[in-house]
Amino acid sequence: MSATAPARISFKEQMLQAREEAIVQTANRLLAEKGFESMTVDEVAAAVGIAKASLYKHFPSKEDLAAAAMVRIMQRTLDFLDSLPADDKPVAKLRAVVRWAVEVQLAGEMPLLPHQNSSLRAALMNNRGYLDRLVTISDRLGGWIQAAQADGSLNPKLPAIAVLYTLFARACDPVLGFLKAGGQQSDEQIVELVLATCFDGLAAR
Amino acid sequence: MSATAPARISFKEQMLQAREEAIVQTANRLLAEKGFESMTVDEVAAAVGIAKASLYKHFPSKEDLAAAAMVRIMQRTLDFLDSLPADDKPVAKLRAVVRWAVEVQLAGEMPLLPHQNSSLRAALMNNRGYLDRLVTISDRLGGWIQAAQADGSLNPKLPAIAVLYTLFARACDPVLGFLKAGGQQSDEQIVELVLATCFDGLAAR
């Protein structure tokens, strides 16, 4: 009896976590599709297939739910950074990150940046899990940026912070949506276009 | 008597138009600050200093009000395009437009792009004044882009439409807000950084 008890608890917990993962995943998709304000909790609950009250047992508020989705995408980003070969050139890693982020956005899985005034923004600024990951990601990328500037592959005249923000911005670049809506380019072509304009600029070389 | 009547009517109409301009201007600022969903009609009315019901005499819905603000910024853009010296090089005109748009955004007067799913988006797609101006702006810029690609100042390998969207995107670039929040750069420096990364890219030349 006592030998089986832990297994049952673990199974229950697994179910619980799977449920929560399904909720966060749905929230993530809706955040990508319509943003925090236009996403409704009813909608999330309906998509997951549970009652709204049940959802509120898992997350105390809409902000907390959205914040969990934001933490999730930050963690996915960190996992991707960790998966990059350590001996790649810094600029190659940076290009790989942008490529990955653009692909995630094309897959409809990149939550939109919350507006300056959004209640979500305030919640995130009080969320340790989010802030910690944000700092870690920024530090990792910042190191690669400085290394790439030192080895002559990135423009050393640009402040590293400006480069960092410019890379972040590619993850929520509206150009992707426009091009996809136009239907003239394949997803692969869109990725290459964004990478080209980001690193090489619009001007002829 | 009959000689003064037209003047009185004109004066009344001027007052009316001035009131409407004040409303639209306020809506424009709030759209830039917090986006369509987070902006409330109460807020607009309060900022203008009129009752909400009065505002609804001028604009039949929140969407119509926001659409008027969007038409206004498109018209301002067109006016700016018209003000550019005809003998400037195409690429110089394009840089000037981006510079202008970035400055408008830094001044807090560039309405945020409505999300894909926003009710505002639908309203704009049915708004002739908006669509006409959008097409006109796109045509003007498109012509300059092709000319700049032909004269070797812009990368001819990029599809013109991708260049166009990339330029449009600078008008709502979140990088500006990030850098401004950081407080390390002056507005002039931010403008130069955005122009540099946009046209010359992040990579060293």
Added chain:
DNA sequence: GTCTATACTAGGATAGAC
């Protein structure tokens, strides 16, 4: 065409049974 006061609804959150 401006106001005050109010109708109406969407949507975030909770109560209470199981």
Added chain:
DNA sequence: GTCTATCCTAGTATAGAC
């Protein structure tokens, strides 16, 4: 921890007097 049913605030929109 899931459900149904309900609460309650915020916010769009309108009625009706002046």
